[in-house]
Amino acid sequence: MDRIRIVGGAPLNGSIPISGAKNAALPLMIASLLTPQTVVLENVPRLSDVRLLMRILGNHGVDASIDGKRAGQAEDHGETIRFTAREIVDTTAPYELVSRMRASFWVIAPLLARMGEARVSLPGGCAIGTRPVDLLLMALEALGAQVDIDAGYAVVRAPTGGLRGGEIVFPKVTVGGTHTALMAAVLANGTTVIDNAAREPEVTDLANCLIAMGAKIEGAGTSRIVVQGVTSLDGCRHPVLPDRIETGTYAMAVAMTGGDVTLENTRPDLLQSALDVLMRTGAEISSAPNGIRIRRSGGSIDPVDVTTEPFPGFPTDLQAQFMALMTRARGVSHIRETIFENRFMHVQELARLGAHIRLDGDLAIVEGVPVLKGAPVMATDLRASVSLVIAALAAEGETMVHRVYHLDRGFEALEKKLGRCGAQVERISG
Numbered sequence: 001m002d003r004i005r006i007v008g009g010a011p012l013n014g015s016i017p018i019s020g021a022k023n024a025a026l027p028l029m030i031a032s033l034l035t036p037q038t039v040v041l042e043n044v045p046r047l048s049d050v051r052l053l054m055r056i057l058g059n060h061g062v063d064a065s066i067d068g069k070r071a072g073q074a075e076d077h078g079e080t081i082r083f084t085a086r087e088i089v090d091t092t093a094p095y096e097l098v099s100r101m102r103a104s105f106w107v108i109a110p111l112l113a114r115m116g117e118a119r120v121s122l123p124g125g126c127a128i129g130t131r132p133v134d135l136l137l138m139a140l141e142a143l144g145a146q147v148d149i150d151a152g153y154a155v156v157r158a159p160t161g162g163l164r165g166g167e168i169v170f171p172k173v174t175v176g177g178t179h180t181a182l183m184a185a186v187l188a189n190g191t192t193v194i195d196n197a198a199r200e201p202e203v204t205d206l207a208n209c210l211i212a213m214g215a216k217i218e219g220a221g222t223s224r225i226v227v228q229g230v231t232s233l234d235g236c237r238h239p240v241l242p243d244r245i246e247t248g249t250y251a252m253a254v255a256m257t258g259g260d261v262t263l264e265n266t267r268p269d270l271l272q273s274a275l276d277v278l279m280r281t282g283a284e285i286s287s288a289p290n291g292i293r294i295r296r297s298g299g300s301i302d303p304v305d306v307t308t309e310p311f312p313g314f315p316t317d318l319q320a321q322f323m324a325l326m327t328r329a330r331g332v333s334h335i336r337e338t339i340f341e342n343r344f345m346h347v348q349e350l351a352r353l354g355a356h357i358r359l360d361g362d363l364a365i366v367e368g369v370p371v372l373k374g375a376p377v378m379a380t381d382l383r384a385s386v387s388l389v390i391a392a393l394a395a396e397g398e399t400m401v402h403r404v405y406h407l408d409r410g411f412e413a414l415e416k417k418l419g420r421c422g423a424q425v426e427r428i429s430g
């Protein structure tokens with residue numbers, strides 16, 4: 001199994017190209033099930049989750065082909081992938097596939113909308129929490145679907161004549177629920193109103209792609225989305241949104257090590273709350289042409305309290321990385337996790353590097369220490385793994401990060417991107 005070896009201590013200087021967002025690419029790929037025409041996605045990140053979803057979609061009959069690199073195209077540019085679901089050959093998503101990638105549960109909506117039925121394995125919990133889907137199924141019911149749970153599968157059927165527009169009121173903000181509601185409503189008869197919709201940029205990106213396919217959607221990016229159903233959708237060409245979590249992760253790495261890095265192909269409005277927090281820690285942040293510049297030239301890291309919240313609040317997907325930064329702050333910070341009940345698996349591993357963190361329910365109390373020291377570490381999920389990389393970059397000596405496959409799910413060319421800014425990071429294969 002691959003490992004990543006990091007020798008800490010060097011500041012980061014240079015530029016890092018930000019990839020397309022995993023959490024936008026996955027629902028966009030799934031939306032290709034809605035049309036027999038070709039959906040061409042540009043700026044798709046090279047990630048294991050993308051490859052796995054290509055296989056899962058292939059099981060339903062989607063033909064996915066990666067365009068060759070065009071002459072003159074920048075090396076850092078993501079892939080262009082064509083998805084064509086001319087015919088849906090299977091409306092079942094089996095346990096073996098759904099259990100390997102949670103986002104694949106969302107195929108339930110386009111399969112139901114286009115084929116009138118779907119049978120999708122329930123995803124179950126994972127290392128960060130329970131990950132329920134009751135609200136996703138509630139949304140489908142609100143559009144007239146009959147929903148049954150049978151032998152670990154959600155079995156959904158549209159009424160005769162197809163799904164019909166309805167009123168979906170989410171009792172709490174759910175990103176997966178909003179993706180599901182959108183993909184079901186676009187082909188329903190009549191108007192659907194989604195209330196308390198998620199406002200995450202990845203939801204807006206999905207809505208924009210659906211609009212380019214011919215869907216009628218208003219209000220994406222606000223908490224009330226109105227969808228006027230259409231009878232069919234076309235293909236389209238759509239670039240995947242920049243990854244705000246990758247952006248924030250590298251910004252936190254620079255705030256941790258010091259240095260001066262420009263994050264390219266990204267936008268500050270995608271993560272303003274996290275950038276505001278970083279500025280309060282003492283980092284300097286400014287906009288750069290087509291990106292964000294982050295600097296910290298010595299001086300201490302100030303402690304800042306954060307609470308994770310749905311967008312536009314501080315994202316749960318940056319909580320672990322921010323905790324890594326706070327382990328070196330001059331003072332005590334409080335980090336409250338409100339989205340997932342168990343997203344503190346990195347605490348034990350950060351402690352192996354010398355961090356002082358105490359847990360009290362959903363609150364982590366981080367007492368900054370002057371020095372971290374390298375150690376062998378291992379993480380159980382994607383963002384926890386990268387928080388260990390950030391801590392290791394500022395630690396004295398060598399850290400070996402095990403279970404690198406978590407990182408490969410969500411961070412394209414991590415060691416290359418950090419290496420070109422002066423970090424000593426290498427992948428050891430086997």
Ligand SMILES: CC(=O)N[C@H]1[C@@H](OP(=O)(O)OP(=O)(O)OC[C@H]2O[C@@H](n3ccc(=O)[nH]c3=O)[C@H](O)[C@@H]2O)O[C@H](CO)[C@@H](O)[C@@H]1O
Binds near residue numbers: 023130137310
């Ligand atoms: C609001 C939020 O920050 N969502 C995050 C969540 O999206 P993801 O789509 O995985 O999860 P949701 O947004 O649906 O979940 C938000 C909250 O709603 C609850 N819930 C969800 C669905 C449901 O049917 N029933 C239910 O109770 C969840 O337990 C959670 O507490 O994880 C992703 C991966 O880390 C992040 O990128 C998203 O930013």
Ligand SMILES: C=C(OP(=O)(O)O)C(=O)O
Binds near residue numbers: 101102382410
């Ligand atoms: C936890 C994440 O992904 P997933 O929802 O696929 O588990 C993530 O993107 O941080």
